[in-house]
Each structure stands twice: as C-alpha cells, then as structure tokens.
Amino acid sequence: MTQQQKTEIQTMLKQFIEQFPSQSKAAANLKGVSEATIIQLLKGRWESISDEMFTSIGKQVGYDAKGVWHLVETLGMNTIITIVADAKEYGNVFALIGNTGNGKSEVPEWYASKKENTFVVSCAEHFNKKTFLNEMFAAMGKDGSGYGVAEMMDGIVETVLRMKEPVFYLDEYDKLKDEVFLFFITIYNRLEGKCGLIIAGTEVLEKRIKKGVRLSKKGYSEIYSRVGRSFIHVPPPSKREIAEICEVNGCDDQQTIAEICNTCEGDIRRVKRAIHKYKLMQALKAA
Known part of the structure; x- marks a missing residue:
C-alpha cells in the first residue's frame, strides 16, 4: 500500500x-x-x-484502492435516503424495490457510515434463522457466537431499546429461503415501535410477496400487511444523472459519456466498470 x-x-x-x-x-x-x-x-x-x-x-470508511468513488445526488439516492431516514426517525417499516445496480445497496451503506445506529444487513440464500440474527448482531458490532435463536433475538431487542432511533436495512431480502423470509414477522413483532425496518430487493421481492398473498401461502399476508401493503420503487438514474456521475468520477470525455449513458441500462455497476476502463485507457495513452 x-x-x-x-x-x-x-x-x-x-x-x-x-x-x-x-x-x-x-x-x-x-x-x-x-x-x-x-x-x-x-x-x-x-x-x-x-x-x-x-x-x-x-x-x-468507504475507501476503494482503485480510487474513491464519489456518489452523486440522484433522484434514486434521495428516495432511498428519505425512506431510511423516515424509518429511522419514526420506527416505520417499508419494502424498497429497485433494479440491480441502482444504488439500493451502496447508498444505505454510505448513509450508515454517516448516521449512528443505522445497520445494513446483506442477506444471502444460505442464511438460516441463526445466521440471519448473527448478521444483525454483527451489524451492531456485537458477537452472537454461542447464542441460540431466542437468545439472539432477546439480545437484539435489549440492545435496540438502549439506542436512539435505530434502523435495520435488510438488503437483498428476496434471496432468503421461506423459513427465514417469513421470520420477518417475528422480527417485526419484537421490534415494532422500537426500531425502523426496511426490507429491500429487486422486483422479485414484490412479485414473491404478492404471489404468496394470492396463493394464500402461510405468512405472506402478514408480511404484506406489515410493510403497509405497498412497495416503494427506487427510480433508475436518468441520462443526465449518469453523465454527472461520469464527470464527478473522472470521465470527462463527452463521447465516452454518451456511450456509457446509452449502454449502461441504468446500472451504476456498469457505469463504474466503464469509467474504470476509460481511466485505464487514458493511463496507457499517457505512459
């Protein structure tokens, strides 16, 4: 280094x-x-x-050895921040839906680095209840090793009660298996009024819940009710916003920016890769 x-x-x-x-x-x-x-x-x-x-x-603290990535205040970013801030201040519960690569994972991480008692948990397919709760524990800076599910749940509630305006952002919630997916009901019941909760994912999350309700699958109506029977959609970045992202992050060639805007399909990850490629080409030319 x-x-x-x-x-x-x-x-x-x-x-x-x-x-x-x-x-x-x-x-x-x-x-x-x-x-x-x-x-x-x-x-x-x-x-x-x-x-x-x-x-x-x-x-x-958000450093990337390839260079610091600068966030741009887009409509999507403001939507995410508004929802997280609301859940945090008022203990509300929301379901947030966004396309892949539109900032619904990156922005909460950035927000959590700025705001105390904001906890981001990235969910995965292999999670069971214990793994999931342990990730919530870890997000709060605690070690859940050696505890059972009930003990960890009690520990989370006790910790939350001592905090000012805590909020959990449960990212990629649509990846969870049913057993853990439906555990949200228990988490909600234990934390209602004590902590904000947000479940976030792609459109698959919304489709999964609505399908579960339509088929009368156990627990799905309860989840639908707990998120207010609504889903908040994060708007994708506009071409103007993508162009600003390019410029702020070191790509000022207008032809390259136009190509990125036309091919990235609103995916910020693709924008990052394209900017990285542009910078490498510029470095090679200067060598």
Whole structure:
C-alpha cells in the first residue's frame, strides 16, 4: 500500500469520525479496530499499523484502492435516503424495490457510515434463522457466537431499546429461503415501535410477496400487511444523472459519456466498470 493510499484512508477516516458525537463512538462502529489504532493513524504514526489494518479501516470508511468513488445526488439516492431516514426517525417499516445496480445497496451503506445506529444487513440464500440474527448482531458490532435463536433475538431487542432511533436495512431480502423470509414477522413483532425496518430487493421481492398473498401461502399476508401493503420503487438514474456521475468520477470525455449513458441500462455497476476502463485507457495513452 502506497503512502498516497494511506493518506486518502486517513482523510476518509477523519470524515467518518466527524459523523459521530465522539471519536470513541466512531471507533465502536469500526469492526476489529481499536481506538488506539485510530489515534495513531490520525497522527500519521503509521509504522506499527499493518497494510491489512489500513485495508480493513479503508473498506469500512468507504475507501476503494482503485480510487474513491464519489456518489452523486440522484433522484434514486434521495428516495432511498428519505425512506431510511423516515424509518429511522419514526420506527416505520417499508419494502424498497429497485433494479440491480441502482444504488439500493451502496447508498444505505454510505448513509450508515454517516448516521449512528443505522445497520445494513446483506442477506444471502444460505442464511438460516441463526445466521440471519448473527448478521444483525454483527451489524451492531456485537458477537452472537454461542447464542441460540431466542437468545439472539432477546439480545437484539435489549440492545435496540438502549439506542436512539435505530434502523435495520435488510438488503437483498428476496434471496432468503421461506423459513427465514417469513421470520420477518417475528422480527417485526419484537421490534415494532422500537426500531425502523426496511426490507429491500429487486422486483422479485414484490412479485414473491404478492404471489404468496394470492396463493394464500402461510405468512405472506402478514408480511404484506406489515410493510403497509405497498412497495416503494427506487427510480433508475436518468441520462443526465449518469453523465454527472461520469464527470464527478473522472470521465470527462463527452463521447465516452454518451456511450456509457446509452449502454449502461441504468446500472451504476456498469457505469463504474466503464469509467474504470476509460481511466485505464487514458493511463496507457499517457505512459
């Protein structure tokens, strides 16, 4: 890792800490990082800090070794932030739907780095109830190892009760198997009025719930009711917004921007790859 990369991580760490009432609070939101290490890093005393630790801190504060990716305030981004902020402040429950690569995963992670007691859980097909609750535990900076499902559920409730305006953003919820998918009912019942909840996924999530309701599948009507019998759709980025994303992230060639706008299909991941390719080509030309 170069000195420049370490300097960039140091800068982003400072920005991360500014979002919390104290340095100690910020340190508590970084996994596997002591406050002593943070102090040394901020002071520029890097001799005793390994590259692995720099990498770990960098990932947690939003640094990418390929270059810092700058978010642009799009309509989609504002929609996501508005929903998360509402759930956080008022303890509301929502179902958020967005196309692949439209920021519904990236934006909440960014928001969580700025706002205390905002927890993002990325769901996966292999999750069982215990794995799922352990991920919720981990998102809060806690270790659920050795606990059973009931104990972890009790622990989450007890922890949430001590927090100001907590919210869980359960991303890619549509990937879960039915047993865990329907566990949302229990989570809702235990956290209602105590914590905001958002389940997020692609249009598959909406179709799955509506189909379950139509077929009278056990539990699906309860989930549909708990999300207000509605789904909030995140609008894809417009061509103007994509062009701004390109420019802010180092691609200022208008022909390249036009090609990206016309071929990315509103997928920010494709925009990232295209910008990366453009930067590589520019570097090769300059070599």
